[in-house]
């Protein structure tokens with residue numbers, strides 16, 4: 001679905017990712033994990049085609065990003081940024097409808113399919129009751145769920161999400177992450193997301209990409225990669241795991257007295 005080829009990302013003199021050869025197949029759900037500043041958001045922006053890599057390239061369905069016409073690319077991948085800044089007054093439904101623009105070839109207004117997709121996406125995020133509200137009046141968690149709804153309404157096979165659980169209460173963290181896992185399993189969508197909650201990442205992801213922040217990286221299934229010793233090295237802090245029934249819970253190794 002999406003792949004990187006000898007990708008190099010750097011910020012000034014600092015190398016973040018070096019020679020990343022990575023393949024993500026359709027239906028897989030990947031979590032990108034690493035310390036603050038390791039380069040996770042930078043990588044996600046490069047995958048979305050919003051940032052030029054220092055070397056190498058990204059391809060979607062074996063075609064380099066630079067060869068994709070913008071409108072076709074917008075039907076292929078959706079991107080959830082980490083932060084939002086609403087400068088203007090738009091209603092929630094207008095915000096979600098605007099995500100349908102890649103499907104408007106020769107027209108500038110929406111049809112009933114767009115409305116149906118927008119309302120369904122709002123309902124899946126349990127924010128349909130907020131449809132008429134100005135986005136600037138929403139709480140942080142409500143705004144995040146509207147942004148995810150807009151992404152879902154774009155109806156792309158590839159979803160790139162930077163910290164989707166940000167600002168969400170516990171119940172919504174679980175429901176949003178479960179929805180993403182279900183989209184991969186049942187609709188063969190492909191998800192690449194950045195997150196800091198290891199337990200949540202492990203419970204919904206099929207694969208993980210660890211970034212060290214100095215160029216080094218490790219990619220594989222969650223069983224291979226999310227090992228306490230490996231995470232301890234990549235996160236520079238002791239990580240233990242506790243088994244609870246079927247679940248694996250990740251905890252920081254020690255708290256200072």
Ligand SMILES: Nc1ncnc2c1ncn2[C@@H]1O[C@H](COP(=O)(O)OP(=O)(O)OP(=O)(O)O)[C@@H](O)[C@H]1O
Nearest residue numbers: 011012016034035036037038039040041042043194
């Ligand atoms: N525009 C910029 N100018 C200078 N440095 C930048 C810029 N954007 C990002 N950086 C730096 O590049 C590094 C990687 O940033 P990035 O946002 O990709 O990290 P991250 O892994 O997503 O971190 P976090 O977990 O804190 O969100 C950081 O050290 C950051 O300070």
